[in-house]
Amino acid sequence: DVKVTQSSRYLVKRTGEKVFLECVQDMDHENMFWYRQDPGLGLRLIYFSYDVKMKEKGDIPEGYSVSREKKERFSLILESASTNQTSMYLCASSLSSKGWNEQFFGPGTRLTVL
Amino acid sequence: AQSVTQPDIHITVSEGASLELRCNYSYGATPYLFWYVQSPGQGLQLLLKYFSGDTLVQGIKGFEAEFKRSQSSFNLRKPSVHWSDAAEYFCAVRAYSGAGSYQLTFGKGTKLSVIP
Numbered sequence: 001d002v003k004v005t006q007s008s009r010y011l012v013k014r015t016g017e018k019v020f021l022e023c024v025q026d027m028d029h030e031n032m033f034w035y036r037q038d039p040g041l042g043l044r045l046i047y048f049s050y051d052v053k054m055k056e057k058g059d060i061p062e063g064y065s066v067s068r069e070k071k072e073r074f075s076l077i078l079e080s081a082s083t084n085q086t087s088m089y090l091c092a093s094s095l096s097s098k099g100w101n102e103q104f105f106g107p108g109t110r111l112t113v114l
Numbered sequence: 115a116q117s118v119t120q121p122d123i124h125i126t127v128s129e130g131a132s133l134e135l136r137c138n139y140s141y142g143a144t145p146y147l148f149w150y151v152q153s154p155g156q157g158l159q160l161l162l163k164y165f166s167g168d169t170l171v172q173g174i175k176g177f178e179a180e181f182k183r184s185q186s187s188f189n190l191r192k193p194s195v196h197w198s199d200a201a202e203y204f205c206a207v208r209a210y211s212g213a214g215s216y217q218l219t220f221g222k223g224t225k226l227s228v229i230p
Binding site: 004033040041042043045048058090092102103104105106107108 | 217
């Protein structure tokens with residue numbers, strides 16, 4: 001079974017802090033994704049990566065950056081956290097850009113910024 | 115640009131009743147379509163997917179979905195709902211995002227409540 005793990009289930013940070021959310025997948029997937037999920041807005045893509053050291057902006061990249069130094073790990077970085085970044089963050093991975101592109105999701109990190 | 119619309123934000127059904135969750139998509143080419151389910155406090159789990167072939171697709175947990183090209187719809191159905199089906203359901207379409215890669219565009223979700 002594919003396993004996508006996220007470093008924390010719950011996280012509380014203060015405004016202005018630098019925040020790292022980590023995601024690891026164990027199936028040698030090429031693609032990895034970061035979404036945020038807010039009530040009534042569904043899932044919105046922040047960034048994705050289709051290869052090591054490669055990244056592409058999604059629909060809402062402002063205020064975020066990402067890092068992919070190794071194939072299995074994809075980090076989301078909030079350089080200076082703000083209260084409007086309080087949300088559920090979901091990481092996903094998929095085998096490649098071809099074919100089904102079925103995405104496998106981690107359990108999510110619920111981030112609260114005070 | 116591609117888009118997915120789930121017209122129903124919240125649906126309540128009685129246990130044992132049938133269920134249909136609506137999904138309409140907008141995409142210029144032949145769509146890859148997905149339904150995901152998210153149980154409370156969990157990540158998303160794939161229920162079923164469609165690309166081509168039989169327009170009626172069977173998935174896990176007794177769910178099925180029917181692709182209707184003329185209506186741009188991919189509705190999810192279950193003949194008899196169980197209390198454990200209470201969750202949020204997301205429809206998604208795969209779309210080309212440039213640089214040889216694809217991404218999923220999700221609808222805003224339909225929350226299902228089940229009355230015992």
